Amino acid sequence: MRSAWDTPVRGRSAAALGALVLGVALSACSDPGGPETAPPPRSTGGPQQSETPVPETHPFTGERKGIGNPVLAVKIENTRPALPQSGVKAADIVYVEQVEGGETRLMTVYSSQLPKRVGPVRSARISDLHILPQFGRPAFAFSGVQSKMKKHIRKAPVYDISQENAGGAYFRSGSKPIPYNLYADPKDLLKEAPKAGKARDIGFRFGDAPAGGKPTRSFTARWPSASMGFTWSKKHKRWLASFGGRPDRAAEGGRLGGETVVIQYAETTRSKFHDFLGNYTPLIKTTGSGRARVLRDGKSYDAKWSRPSDKEGTTFTTARGEPMNFAPGQVWMVLVNDGRPRTP
Template sequence: MVRRLIILLLALALFSVACGGGDDEVIDSGDLVVVDEPDDELESDAAASETTTSTTVTVPAGPPTTRGPAPVVVVEPLTGLGSITVFSGEPVYRGVLGQIDPDRNIVSPAALPPDVPAAGISPLTGLPIDPLTADRPAMVVKIDNTEKGRPQEALALADVVFVEQIEGGFTRLVVVFHSNTPAVIGPIRSGRSSDIGIFGSFNNPIFVWSGANRVQGAIIRRQDFVDLGAGTRTEFYRADDRPGTYDLMADPAVLWGIAEANEDGGIPPAHFEFQNDEVALPNTAIPVDHADISYPSVTSSWTWDGAARGWRRAQSGTEHVDAKGNPVIAANVLVAEVEQVWTGSVDAIGTRVYEGKFVGSGVGYVFVDGHMIEVTWTKPSIHSVATWTTADGIPVALRPGQTWIELAPIGGLTAG
């Protein structure tokens, strides 16, 4: 009898194993991601949620990283987006970023997002940070980058700086402050729907801007951020020593104080992998000492400075310096080739206003320690942090310090 009972128990155990695990079953990198095919018509949030019961297809999960397999998420590729009327009598909005839910994954992640940094380490630079400032929101500021707007204030104190293309093929800076509190920031300029793909990953940041045209402003204000722009606040002033339009300035300490008093904003998540004793450059890194990013009307140039352990910036052949005369030197330069989508708007002289689609994935390049690494940038959703991975799916580790990100035209990079 005992022998029969033992045999029965063994049989049941083998059957249980064959049938698979329970709720705690581990998913490995070979599992599949479910991809819902959305309707061709622009959907509301409610309608989009209903598509999860429709016919599905599957795609492989992203490659493994040094910290485990990429997350498995539901992916809704972009299809059927057209145009939307924001205001009667105004141009329709034809862009992408303002038409999708900010948490909608349009591609599968390529890697896990960066780890939460250790206490006392900045999530944006990898450098030590004052504990009193670590818990405050990031401040994302629109800064002019034309000849009349340069030199800009406080660029050396920024954690991250994005370069985005605007109308006419010129560029504007989207400057992210978190670790430091400059005395003044500016010249502050207007927003574009391109900004949605930039500030979306900083977890409800403070957004400082001079305003926007009616349609662009409405599209931007639908997003998650603390609006401390000139259109909502009076804590801005005009600098007497700067030309009109390029003279709007602010004291960021005052703006952070407003957010703190209102208990607004969230702590930014880690945005990059940083080097340590266990992480070296990948074997695909190529030694280079110069890179040019060609926009339609200007060129961003970066030259490796071994003594400074960073990349010196020039714009259209002129060295880029800040308002104190200090050269702009970045520890890291990232280049993301992004599609430019016409938004449906034009500026005052009839030039089309385009949107840089910094969501999804594309060709990218990382410049660090005198080397260039070709990567894939992947930003599954507007709220996602972008990852920068090599062909084998490993995120590239950056040097701790300031990082510039050029949202470049496709094919706009030359390096050597």
């Protein structure tokens, strides 16, 4: 957030002030019946002290690094055969979305920093095209989409740097079988989208935790065929992720997880798309408003989310209507159905 400086008020010299006061006094003596003239305000003789400016912070993390960098979003597999994943640890924002069969897939968003590689990279979904417009026109990396969805990708406000269009940035690696061995170099991906939009305000607010909150050790998010847990670590000062009851580890080492975890309850319906097995693709409604649970600093907060349209960001408020500040650092946006887990 940019901070304004107070405009200094310069003092007048003692000589100038004395001359002015003398002139006023002579004028009053020559016309005793005239109105009383107030003296000019006294000057302090120097500029007023201005407030210390608040430094700019990154709109995705609340931290100072990487401000003004372009935005890259990548689709990453999130099933057992794909683990451990590469590059998730370095993301500014991690979206967890339901896909066919009640499983989940990640969409990682980078701006403040880039990892050496990301993956396994997988295909895009229609819900991505409703989430991404709030970022302006980001670069979007994915392995492909079904043919019926290609026209929607072309119309979307993203730079399509899929494997089909930016093949040189992708490579096969490791012992995992296809399709779980496709990775990409983020720097090479961004070279294919030199005009990708820079990070901008998407509604997140960072700062001190609001009053209240319930001390919480752990929380588990559930989908029809998957679950992810988040356990508070006082030592690491962040929520450590688990997948299916097991520690969710990063390929680079250590546990995945973030300083803030947002459980966003959003209506999950059936889209017009489906996979080759006939399983319909979920459409997650991320516009409108709804309830949320925000995990930060070892506490859980009941919150509300609001997003007027696809092109606008999502704001979060407490139950009392105050801004729901996030803790600076990585944010996990965990999208679950508003109600029981369901396969549309």
